[in-house]
Amino acid sequence: MTTLAELRRGGKPALARALAAVEAGGAAALLDAALQDPRGIALGLTGPPGVGKSTLTGALIPRLRARGLSVAVIAVDPSSRRSGGALLGDRTRIRHDPEDAGVFIRSMAARDQLGGVAEATYPALVLMRATHDVVIVETVGVGQSETEIADLADRVVLLAEPGAGDALQFMKAGIVETPDLVLVTKADRGPAARATAAEMRRALALSARGAVPVAEVSAATGAGLEALDPLLAPDPALAGRRLVQAEAWMRARIRADFGRFGLAAAGPRLVARPGAVFSGLASVARSLQTLLADWSARG
Ligand SMILES: Nc1nc2c(ncn2[C@@H]2O[C@H](COP(=O)(O)OP(=O)(O)O)[C@@H](O)[C@H]2O)c(=O)[nH]1
Ligand SMILES: [Mg+2]
Structure with missing residues (x-):
């Protein structure tokens, strides 16, 4: 790494x-x-x-x-x-x-x-x-x-x-x-x-x-x-713009992979925290995957 x-x-x-x-x-x-x-x-x-x-x-x-x-x-x-x-x-x-x-x-x-x-x-x-x-x-x-x-x-x-x-x-x-x-x-x-x-x-x-x-x-x-x-x-104003872009990116990725349902289920976890944007996104994606697996296992 x-x-x-x-x-x-x-x-x-x-x-x-x-x-x-x-x-x-x-x-x-x-x-x-x-x-x-x-x-x-x-x-x-x-x-x-x-x-x-x-x-x-x-x-x-x-x-x-x-x-x-x-x-x-x-x-x-x-x-x-x-x-x-x-x-x-x-x-x-x-x-x-x-x-x-x-x-x-x-x-x-x-x-x-x-x-x-x-x-x-x-x-x-x-x-x-x-x-x-x-x-x-x-x-x-x-x-x-x-x-x-x-x-x-x-x-x-x-x-x-x-x-x-x-x-x-x-x-x-x-x-x-x-x-x-x-x-x-x-x-x-x-x-x-x-x-x-x-x-x-x-x-x-x-x-x-x-x-x-x-x-x-x-x-x-x-x-x-x-x-x-x-x-x-x-x-200095670029820092704020970059954080807004990061959050838009997180939302776009979740929406592309999990749809509107995923966006709703992720809720407030889709916030761009400085230093934890990409890892936060990965963790939201993992939990949505688990949720979907649970549901399909229940039939
Ligand atoms: N005369 C002239 N031709 C240019 C200039 N810049 C680009 N071109 C020509 O315009 C064409 C397209 O350029 P290109 O950079 O590939 O455009 P792109 O598709 O926007 O990347 C090429 O034939 C270039 O040689 C310029 O400043 N002056
Ligand atoms: Mg070109």
Whole structure:
């Protein structure tokens, strides 16, 4: 059983082993320690396929490394459950130096997850946030994943493509309510980025979240990337947000495995206590399992 100190000392191989243990449903004590002692900020990047999420991630990595920050990336593979194929060959799209000990990149398939993006991503994010200064989670903006990412990440960045008319789509889907920052990508391609940024500002002004900043960026030239800097600053308010997310996670897991009945039966035990989120969840799940076994034994 690995401790958090061992995980931090052990580099990429230790993190890979811990992630495997987590994916097998274990390592609750390690996850609790990691959740309680975050080292960095988890940044969610979301937006439609092709908007430039992976390219932006690839441009951010050297910028963060130059400041001495370590970076972990979770690229949620957008393969649809129906087709089963990987869209755009996303796995290979993030440019980085594989020899760099300060960069860790992990792809995860969304398609096998009953609970959506969150099921495998959240515990992985918790581990990586305890070992790296910046965790970037790239999720494709289809269905509800834009709002799901807000349940996992510390900060959410919504990417919009110049001239794609995304503003109206985002408004309709309620997506403009979730981001901390909107970035219009590919600003090097000409004036369309400026027009789209203006359109996004108008859309955001109508939403409940009027103060969301909008910036234009080019991952190709690096222009505008500094717009992300404020999101990476430490913020004491994140502790409260993380505990709320942890509790939402506990409830989502119990609901996925035991349904509404399980939620009701668990009752007040589904409270996120600092230091006992993942172990608390495991213990609630065990007692629900016992309850179900008792009932079926009685016929
Ligand atoms: N000109 C230009 N093209 C870009 C930029 N960022 C991404 N692209 C291109 O847009 C396409 C999709 O980018 P990708 O990062 O894979 O998008 P994702 O699906 O959101 O991850 C690729 O062909 C990129 O080369 C940019 O800043 N400028
Ligand atoms: Mg991508």
